[in-house]
Amino acid sequence: MTSVCPFTKASRPDDASVKKPSENQNKQQAVNDTKAQQDSAISPKCPFGYDSQTFKLGPLSCMICQALLFECSKCVPCSHIYCKACISRFKDCPLCGADIEKIEDDPNLQSVVDRFIQGHARIKRSQVDTEKEEKESEKKTVIYEDVSLERGAFLMQQAMRALRANNMESAKSRLSVCAEDVKEQLERMGNTPDLCSQLGAVLGMLGDCCRATGDASSAISYFEESVNFLMKVPKDDMEITHTLSVSLNKIGDLKYYEGDLQAARSYYFQALDVRRSAINHQSTVPSQVIDVAISLAKVADVDRNLGNEDTAVAGFQEAIKLLESLTISTEEAALEQRRVSVLEFLNGQLAKK
Structure with missing residues (x-):
């Protein structure tokens, strides 16, 4: 069974307009015409073009795994930058063909990538009357909204790319942030079926990453946590049933190998x-x-x-x-x-x- 992003069926509970694009457009048009709803949300858009719906490579992407850079490493002397795990498999630069004399960490660029991920799809801007805004001297407040759908789907896309390229540490990093987002949402919304199924799938993928790197104990912990959340979801969904049974079997396999x-x-x-x-x-x-x-x-x-x-x-x-x-x-x-x-x-x- 092919991997399915657990966020594909999700919708943000506090924004019903995302369910039907036509309704969202109509609502936005009405706001523009009447200027009556001053605090309505404008959908955030990434200036680099990254999103969860299209396959996009941007300036912060690794050209080998095609996911966001992780542990940024610069080739010397050509200065091309890749994920550390990706470029460590090469002797020549994949982009220019130059001999790689050595590989240097680039903590400054990695800091930019980390800050980009932290803020991606989180900003909620208020639509206000322009003239009124100009008259007010108070500084506008930036509100951070729920990101279980927007950033979750984006991070899953990046993690899946890293997984396909066998860049496990990159995948683990993205999945961990994704899991934290959903857990924050669970604290506010409670154990809803959608959130439990999302978190169960993400934790299962984290278990797969740990198993692939030989960390059996961490893999078992993630699989057990995944099972715990998937058990809270009604068993009438074939995908959820399959994911739950697979996680249980994976724990069984690891226990079997341990004797x-x-x-x-x-x-x-x-x-x-x-x-x-x-x-x-x-x-x-x-x-x-x-x-x-x-x-x-x-x-x-x-x-x-x-x-x-x-x-x-x-x-x-x-x-x-x-x-x-x-x-x-x-x-x-x-x-x-x-x-x-x-x-x-x-x-x-x-x-x-």
Whole structure:
């Protein structure tokens, strides 16, 4: 399943106009005509052109990972600047081809990038009568508004770019700021389904970053926190159900590699329960049936390693029965290939009996 930005369906709760662009335009036009709503919001726009809707490279982007610069590093002698993790893989400058004699940190530029991220999409300007504004000598107050949608989507875009380029530290940095934004929103709004699902997805991605860098303990902590928030969301959304079960299985995998088989089985079984519950409500969805078979296989594998051979065999057989009874349309060739692959694995496990 491809990664989906958890902010794509979100809308800012204190600004209903963002839901329908046409309504927003009409409202703004009415404000311009009447000049009656002095404190209405003008949507902030990044002067560099960065936003969460389009693929944009700006002056603060790394040309290798195409995300915002992280740990800015300057090539000597050509002075081109990239993320430290990105340029460390090269001997020649990717932009000009010059030999890299050494790489120097550029803390000043990094400070600019950090300040840019801190303020991105946060400023809320008040629309006031121009003549009245000119008469007033008081300094205008800058208000910082909720950013769970605007900056969250922007940071997710940057994090996903960094992840695709294997720049894990950059991705972690952006995701951490994103998580802080949503947590601030949770403190004000409470545990709403949208916010819990957003935070659960972001924390899960942070867990993936830690797992990729070999930090198993931090990965488990993030996955557990992700599960905690996803558990608060109604289980009628296939994407949320999948994300929750995957996070549980990832914790199980890490526990398995650590040799804690009892803990691994507990998490695998929780994932199995989530997936079984999903097919009880949507039993016609082939991908979810395959997910249940995979969870059965994980639990059975642990049972075998714990010496419970009969229980393990029963689990493998149940999974095989599910897959053999599953009918997949010819249009879903990739899903059928996945079904066959899992079925071959399960039959191979039974042959080891």
